Amino acid sequence: MHSRIRRQTSSCDSPQQLSKTAKVVDGRKTLSRFEDVFVVQKKSTFADNDHLALLTKKAEVFLLETFGNVYRKLGQSSIIKGRNEKIIYKLVSLDFTIDKKQMPLGFSSEHLLAYDKCDHCHLLLHNGTGKSFMVIACGHGYHESCFTILLNKKCLYCENVLKLDIRTNVSSFLSRLSKLATKKSNLKEFIDADDDSSQDQMISDEDDILEVLQKDKQALPRVEQAYSTALERFLNI
Known part of the structure; x- marks a missing residue:
């Protein structure tokens, strides 16, 4: 009852208007024959079962045509290959057409995926032996036994892509750092010196790091050493 009244009133209505609306709503609960005869009822066009069935059939035809076209x-x-070997x-x-960056990671690896073969043993996924298979997020497909047992649930092709990208980015960053100084220092000394200094700024991104290192060039080689150690540990995981 309360919700019905709220739907037909606004916050600007006076107490008299609210009272009148409440009486009308209450009366319509039992005396609805007048409204049933003279008031046009709003009804969704698609609420009818025939319309729903028609829409269902249209959707089925569309999906069948789309996936049939894909299969053929x-x-x-x-x-x-476009300009600049893109x-x-x-x-x-x-x-x-689509750029390879918009495709799954497997399309950027050295081993392009085969839609009907295992990307490890290179045998047919459907080989009639009853072996189950899977296609993982990167796009490569494997027999379940190959992926879980032989590869330890890792796609080595895409793992190499990620390692190479990380190595390239870190090397580029270290190259930028190496231009700031050539002397050796200790990362721990850099942190201790930074704590004792009056620099209370937050290092939030690469540019801030470079700015701090320009002021304290002795810390550079140890930072480089720390990044190299972290990279080594990551690649050996």
């Missing part, structure tokens, strides 16, 4: 054009997609993929079934 399996293996027809191609790799296109690699893009032409997706025939969807009728558009």
Whole structure:
């Protein structure tokens, strides 16, 4: 009752208007024959079972046509080399081209995925032996036994891509750091010296780090050593 009154009133209504509305709402609870005869009832166009059935069939036809088109054009997609050796993929079934950066990680690895073969043993995924298989997020597909037992649940192709990118980024950063100074120092001494200094600024990004190192150049080599150690540990995981 309270919710019905709220739907038909506003915060600006006077007490008299609220009282009148409440009486009308209460009366309509039992005396609804007048409204049923003369008031046009709002009804959703798609509430009818026939309309819902029609929409369901249209959706089924659309999905069947889409996935049928994908199935018929399996293996027809191609790799296109654009300007500056930029690699893009032409997706025939969807009728558009896409950059490899927008594709799963497996398309950036040295071993391009095969849609019908295991990317480890290179045997057919559907080989009639009843072996279960999986396609993981990067796009590579494996027999379950190959992925869980032989690869220890890791995609080595994509792991190498990530390691190479991390190594490249860290090397680039260390190269920038090495230009600031050539003397050796200790990272611990750098931290202690920073605590004793009057620099209370927060180092929130790479530019802030470079600014601090420019003021204290003796700390640079130890920072470089720390990054090298951290990189080594990550790559040996």
